[in-house]
Every structure is written in C-alpha cells, then in structure tokens.
Amino acid sequence: MRLSQSFIKTLRSAPKDETARGAQYLSRAGYIYKELAGVYDYLPLGLRVLDNIKTIVREELNNIGAEECLMSTLQNPEPWIKTDRWDIEKMDIWFRTQLAAGGELGLGPTHEEPFTEMLRNYVSSYKDLPFAVYQIQTKFRNELRAKSGIMRGREFLMKDMYSFCATTEDHDKFYHEAEKAYMRIYDRLGIGNDTYETFASGGVFSKYSHEFQTICEVGEDNIYYNKDKSVVLNEEVLIDEVMNDLGVKRDELEMTKAAEVGNIFTLGTKFSAPLGLEFTDQAGERKPVLMGCYGIGISRVMGVIAEKMCDDKGLVWPENIAPYKYYLIGIGDEGMKKAEELYHGREEEILFDDRDLRPGEKFTDAELMGIPYRVVVSDKTLADGKAEVTDRKTGETKLVALTEIF
Amino acid sequence: MRLSQSFIKTLRSAPKDETARGAQYLSRAGYIYKELAGVYDYLPLGLRVLDNIKTIVREELNNIGAEECLMSTLQNPEPWIKTDRWDIEKMDIWFRTQLAAGGELGLGPTHEEPFTEMLRNYVSSYKDLPFAVYQIQTKFRNELRAKSGIMRGREFLMKDMYSFCATTEDHDKFYHEAEKAYMRIYDRLGIGNDTYETFASGGVFSKYSHEFQTICEVGEDNIYYNKDKSVVLNEEVLIDEVMNDLGVKRDELEMTKAAEVGNIFTLGTKFSAPLGLEFTDQAGERKPVLMGCYGIGISRVMGVIAEKMCDDKGLVWPENIAPYKYYLIGIGDEGMKKAEELYHGREEEILFDDRDLRPGEKFTDAELMGIPYRVVVSDKTLADGKAEVTDRKTGETKLVALTEIF
Secondary structure, three states: OEHHHOOOOOOOOOOOOOOOHHHHHHHHOOOEEEEEOOEEEEOHHHHHHHHHHHHHHHHHHHHOOOEEOEOOOEEOHHHHHHOOOOOOOOOOOOEEEEOOOOOEEEEOOOOHHHHHHHHOOOOOEHHHOOEEEEEEEEEEOOOOOOOOHHHOOOEEEEEEEEEEEOOHHHHHHHHHHHHHHHHHHHHHHOOHHHEEEEEEEEEOOEEEEEEEEEEOOOOOEEEEEEOOOOEEEEHHHOOHHHHHHHOOOHHHOEEEEEEEEEEEEEEEOOOHHHHOOEEEOOOOOEEEOEEEEEEEEHHHHHHHHHHHOEEOOEEOOOOOOOOOOEEEEEEHHHHHHHHHHHHOOOOOOEEEOOOOOOHHHHHHHHHHHOOOEEEEEEHHHHOOOEEEEEEOOOOOEEEEEHHHOO | OEHHHOOOOOOOOOOOOOOOHHHHHHHHOOOEEEEEOOEEEEOHHHHHHHHHHHHHHHHHHHHOOOEEOEOOOEEOHHHHHHOOOOOOOOOOOOEEEEOOOOOEEEEOOOOHHHHHHHHOOOOOEHHHOOEEEEEEEEEEOOOOOOOOHHHOOOEEEEEEEEEEEOOHHHHHHHHHHHHHHHHHHHHHHOOHHHEEEEEEEEEOOEEEEEEEEEEOOOOOEEEEEEOOOOEEEEHHHOOHHHHHHHOOOHHHOEEEEEEEEEEEEEEEOOOHHHHOOEEEOOOOOEEEOEEEEEEEEHHHHHHHHHHHOEEOOEEOOOOOOOOOOEEEEEEHHHHHHHHHHHHOOOOOOEEEOOOOOOHHHHHHHHHHHOOOEEEEEEHHHHOOOEEEEEEOOOOOEEEEEHHHOO
C-alpha cells in the first residue's frame, strides 16, 4: 500500500475514554475507530491484521477437518426457549430487536442453538458422525460495561466451532485435536510462549473446561501456575478439591494477570437433548449427539496482542499478523527512485511511505504502526547497494544488501 | 472436499414457503439453510460461492484504488439524526435495539453516516482527496415481506463503497471508473452478457442514478431497453422528459424482467454537509466533500445467479464462482483408486464424492449441486487412460485423457 494514496494518517490523540495503551495506539495508528464503547470499525490496516488472524485460525481448523459455515445474526427465539437461554434472567447479554412484520428476534451472542437446530436436517445415523463445524462471525453481547478497547466488545468478531460425536471416545479425540490446533494457532500468532491452557470450571457434562490464557498486564483474569508441574488454574477453580486433583498445593502456585484468548468446553447433550439432535446408533437406538464448543475471539486476540506487544513508541506486531512486513522509506532523489523500484511487485508486503513528509515524521509513524521491518533507502546507503533495515522489536539497525532484504 | 467427511448431503425437499426455483435448489443442495424469512445460514458450499464472489468484487475495487474497511453493525443514532434518517417515518427499514447500559441503537442498513462521521478524522485539506473506501459487511433491513430466497433478505451480505472528492471532475472520473469496474465484476461473475447499466431516478445532486440490472425471470423489476441505441431505463424513469433526454421513444423500448445487482449514486454533499465532512480548498475556503455511493448485494447476486442459472436438474454455477470446479466420482476398484490419486493435491478444486453410494445417486447430486464438470473414472475408462468429463451446462460428455483434465 502507498501511504500517499491511503486515507489513513496517524493521529495525535486517541479517544479520551480509551485507557489501555494498546487500544490508544490502535486508534492513533489508524487501525480502528471507536463508534461507541465496545463497538469499533476496522480501518484498512486493522482489517488486514484481522484477516491475517482469521487465515491462521482457518488453516488450523481446516487441518483438523472442521468445515466452515456462516450462521445468521438474527435469532429466532424458539430454539433458545427450548434450551432455556432466551430469558434475560438466564442470559443477560442479549440484544433484542422487533421484526416489522411482528415478533421479537435476538442478535446471536453465541451459536450452539442455531447450529444444533440446523444440523437436525443432516444427522440421522451414527454414520453421519463425527464432524465439526465452525464460523468466523460477528457476535453481539449487551455488556453493561465495555472496556479495554477491542479486548471486550459489545460487537466483536469470533471464531466459534462445534463438534458432534456419537461416542465419548470420538468426542475426547476431537477435543484433544482441538487443544493441539489451538496451541498451534497461538504459536503462529506469536503468543505461544506466553499462552497457557488452564483448568476452568466445567458444567454438568464435564468436571473442567479449558481456557487459553495469555499473560498480559491489562488482562482481566488472574491465573495460577506452577511451571515445574505444568499446571495452570483459573481463579474460579482455586479450591482444595481441584488442587488435589491436579497434585499441586496453593503455595506452589504463582499468580499472574492474563487475558483469555480461547476456551473449549464439553457440552455433552446439553443442547442436543432439548433440541432433538439425535442419531440412530449401531444397535438401532436413538440417542442425542454429544457436543463440544470451541471459541476464539478474533478481534479480542488482536486486542490482546496489541496490549502485550507494544512499547513507548507504539505497536510491535508479530510478523505473521502484521498488516505489512516492511515499512519502506526513500530518502533523496536516488533513494526515492530505488524505493519505487523495490515497491513494484511487492505491494502486498510493503507499506510504502511515499508521502511528502520529512524522514523523521515517517520514522515516527513506522514505529507507531508497529510494522516489523523499516527499510530506508537513501542516496548514501545506495552508494554501497544497500538499505538500512531496522527491526521494530529490537530497535537494531543493519545495513543490508538490496538483493538480500526481501 | 471429500463428501464422505462433510456433514452436507442433498435433501429431498426445500422449506415449503420457498417458492423460487433457485432458492429451492440452494436449500436442497446444501448451500443455504433458512432461519426465517429473509434470514439464511451459509453452509460450506454456499460460503465458498459467497467467498468467490467477494474475491472478484474485492480485486476489481482494489484495482481502482478503493481501500477496504469493516464498519460496525451497531449504530449510534446521532449522525443519523443529523442527516434526518433516524426517524422510522423517513427510513422504515431500521432494526432497533436497546443498550443494557441505556440508549437506543440501530442495526446498520447502509453506512453513509458512519463512514462520513469517521472520515472527519482523516480529511482536512484538498490534498487528502480524492479517495474511496468500501466494505463487505452484513446489512440489516426490517422488510415487511422478505421473499425470493437470498435475493431479498432482512440480513444480507453487501459490498458498499463510498467515494470522497474535492471537485465534480474528480467525482465524475471515479464514478466512471466504478461503472467500468462494475461491468468487469459482472463479466467475471458470468452474468456480464445479461447485465445492463440502467438509468434510474436521481436525487437532489444528480438527475439520474444508475442501476445494474440482470435479466432474470423472477426479478422484481421491469426494465425497458433499446439494443440499437444501447439505452436501458428503469420503469420509474419511463417518462417523456427522460426519453427525450436519452433520444428514445416509448415504442422503441422493449420490456423485460430483471433483478437489480448493483447501483451507483452521486450523493453530492447530502451527507457531508450535515455531518461536517469538510476540506480546505486551494484558496483556503472550507467546503463539504463531494460523495458517491456504490452498492453490490453479494448474497443477492448469488441468489440471482442461482435463479438465472439452473435447469430442471438443479443449479448450474458459472466456473468462476462455483464452490468447486470438478465433481469427481470413481467407479470400480481401479476407478476409486485412481480417483483418490487424482484428488490428492487438488482438494481446493475438486468435490470428491467418495461416499458409499450408487453412481446414479452421485450423478443426481452432482447435477443438483451444479458443479461445472463431472469427472467419472471407471475401470472401463481407465483402460484407455481416460475419464468421462461431463459439462454441467451443456450436458455434453467427452472421454478425456487423464493427463489433460485438470
């Protein structure tokens, strides 16, 4: 992208109620625009980050055989009434709306019910199982308070996956595949080293669920970990019974702030039974399907990474999700000419700052935007056939031969 | 995709209130699922078609320099009050919802207001203009009646683009670029030959707007055309003044049913003036920005193509947007083995029917799903190193050497 052709420019200030540092940078650097608390627009750079995250998530889920769908936002109350989740007392984050033709609808805060209901058309025998479906779709949750920028939104992009199995063995097998896929996703997103699978409270059908928590100063959760025993617990399960289960003592656990970046949950027949998603097993008996659900907040992860990976100059994107890999600047006549040449054919990986600005302003913007490598071509560096390449993360600058940069 | 691993199977019947033939096929072939009238889910095959349409639209808009964003669904009333479009009397298709924290919000039926408002942060001088932004995003319109499957939805996927210029010349230039991009899009979607740019009613800032209408039996519009003079009019502008303008007489015009697949509109300062999106011109004077808007209903276009391109056996997708290019069937031991071999490495272009079904059932599904080429490898065809390739559109079958198919 040529910055001279983009409407984006960096701003001096962020919305004044934006307290988290990453969220301030995302606003100032032209990644997001705040519509209202918990509701954001994604500008070209921000959309590219979201898309990069989506691609990684999609690839890893396709790899474990899950199929992608796209479910509607508008929700018919019926299936939610059957599972007892329509009532505001039971689920207090519903946004509701009225059909002009009559009748109340909800805006989907999650999608167990519509997937379960839809799949009644597609499941009849054990031969139709197991399988998993997912979607990357906008969710709506009527939070009383929304804060921390895109980390906790009222409208946000989520990947939600659901598995459907005939037997506990098949369910456990897929659940484990999903756990591994999640860790591969966090690795590729650049937060693998700081992301832990934690024990969290379960439900009727399983003692525990699991969360994926990324160590992060502005995270909303406290997690308790023991590195030697590879045990990590959420605060809600920090009780004797659970610690006994996992073979750790309270004083062996260290606390740290963390942000949830995913969760997986064994649902059993919680949704399939009331909604009648059944199959005929090998003995000819009708049984409800065993389900699991697996979430990753796509826009939330972007928010967590922005908070976690920034310094006093701005954002510091991991290479895999950065909107562009290189921030290119040409200085002087020859430098500008060579920069044009280098940009040509590399439009997808280079953010080319061809604006009529002083180099210092461009350097500041490159840092605020957090592009991994700044490449400066000047008349001076060109004398040796080189460019100055600066690593955003380390700040280290090297002279590199033009033929070896890209 | 391996059909044996997918949850999708073809269904014997469509929802009973689904009257349009294409919509019935889309349901039966496993492309869409009806949540309620005008609200649909996209199943794996359907999502692939949507994605193929999105890719074509995106490429052509990026080519004319437009930048992609993603705006929010939840809408703050303020800017809509300023442009006098919040009132239900003025805009009767609003879905409204209440914030738990207090206050009413709308679900975006279009996005002139939020784009205009957001861009006040990015436009100050004539040097910041011209530019264009677009998004591919879910829109909500509270239609009293929704019909014709995904052709007219209450929740639907739309591409909406907006241009921002300092001068009429720049606006006209971009408008013309957009017209050309639209025709390239329809060409690539496989409906170029039957899609016409029509004169439609304008507004305060231009005498006419333009629609793109595709000839289609179940279309909701009547268009009037004269092939020799290359003039096409919407019914609403079929009046003497307009016919005089365009140099045609009523009896020179033929009528046909058509479906709108896009529209472009000169907005002038209709939104920029009340919302204060201004720039300083070369003389130092403050002026409102000149805007245009440019829509394509992505899911609607998919619906129109499904209606237009189907026969008594099912859907007939154009190659560019088909979910897969080939439907592969192996018959007999050698045939199945060779089919597995051919599938390997071509997972993205082949829908492999490896299910334990009779060939006749597979042939019927291949036709219903409308995959462009059916490839059958049997012990018999293999004797000559060939496969039977059937063109879904013409029904023509040829024996083709295996090395020459893909």
